[in-house]
Amino acid sequence: MNSAIIVAAGRSQRMGTNTDKAFLNLGPKPVVAWSLLAFEECHEIDRIILVVRKDQALAAKTLSQMFGISKLQTVVAGGANRQDSVLNGIKELDPETRYVSIHDGARPCVRPELIEATLRCAKRNGTGIAASRVWDTVKYVERGTTVDHTVDRSKLWTVQTPQTFNLTLLTKAYADVKKKKASVTDDASAVELLGESVRLVEWMHPNIKITTADDLPLAMAALNIS
């Protein structure tokens, strides 16, 4: 069994709202509904766990019903930060789960093909992480706005979600994170911390994260909503 955990439990401070940006409207549907539908349409995914802020749980259930998300297993309350929210999702996974795909609810442009590609990679290598090469020139800045040096961009990739894992590996990785009292900015970092290999899946299409109001029209364009 393959499960997905969609995390939409933030506070969107940069958006200037108190609710997670995943609940804002993006064309005809809320941001998070686009992701829910992509996982619903992906044949390889059996169950979906949705992590939201406690006060959004009812709204999240209603929304999932409205958009016919038949794979929704449960809606879980998020934790104090993203990492805790993911862990709350992992706790609810069906014991039959072998692979888990973790996805940011604020990335509505995810497509079933991308989910499948990360899953295929995870089955072969333990991990499959949506990623893109960096094309802009990158500068290393120790402090302020004065450049220290230019970084060799040919060695840099940015990672997004979905990030898909062999569940045994991910559970072990997060136990290690807890033991080391570390904090990670993405789930793949937990596996790196364990010293295990992390494999990227190149994705050439926009996989925009809704962070500021400027991102909404870009995501609409990427989703072909006019």
Added chain:
Amino acid sequence: MNSAIIVAAGRSQRMGTNTDKAFLNLGPKPVVAWSLLAFEECHEIDRIILVVRKDQALAAKTLSQMFGISKLQTVVAGGANRQDSVLNGIKELDPETRYVSIHDGARPCVRPELIEATLRCAKRNGTGIAASRVWDTVKYVERGTTVDHTVDRSKLWTVQTPQTFNLTLLTKAYADVKKKKASVTDDASAVELLGESVRLVEWMHPNIKITTADDLPLAMAALNIS
């Protein structure tokens, strides 16, 4: 006097065309016309030099006339790579030029305020480079698609254009690049190579580079073209 050099002399291999992407249509105007108009509207800029492939020179002149670019000083033929194209532009600068703003013709979302901000910074510090913080998690990958480690993204910025310079400094920097037979991916790198300080100007709005066909609808959304 402050001049601009707009570079649109590439081959757009990733776009699958043989012409520079700057000449593709973006809504009602070609990509490069958006940049030309932003520099035309920017009160601080006195002259514009446009660098294009030799066989596009006539098209570029016609286009500039069509969109009323009164500041256009000349259209120059590009070189074998971006660096040479910029140098061809520098050679044509009016001898009165004290500050020069170099801009990629494939970045149509540039706004007069951004040009002014980089110019203001260059007047104070010698350089003013359009830049954004990196929000996605960044992985260092030595080869293939296996992650080596996660890079501390809080120290990383991506740079775009316009990149604005004190002309004396930039000329000295490019002479040094030539002497060292170095190649640089952006103009700021030439100044870094010289050991001089480079200052970034944070820009929070989209400053998309047209690289693949996917980028056209994103740029249209950012430019508010429906």
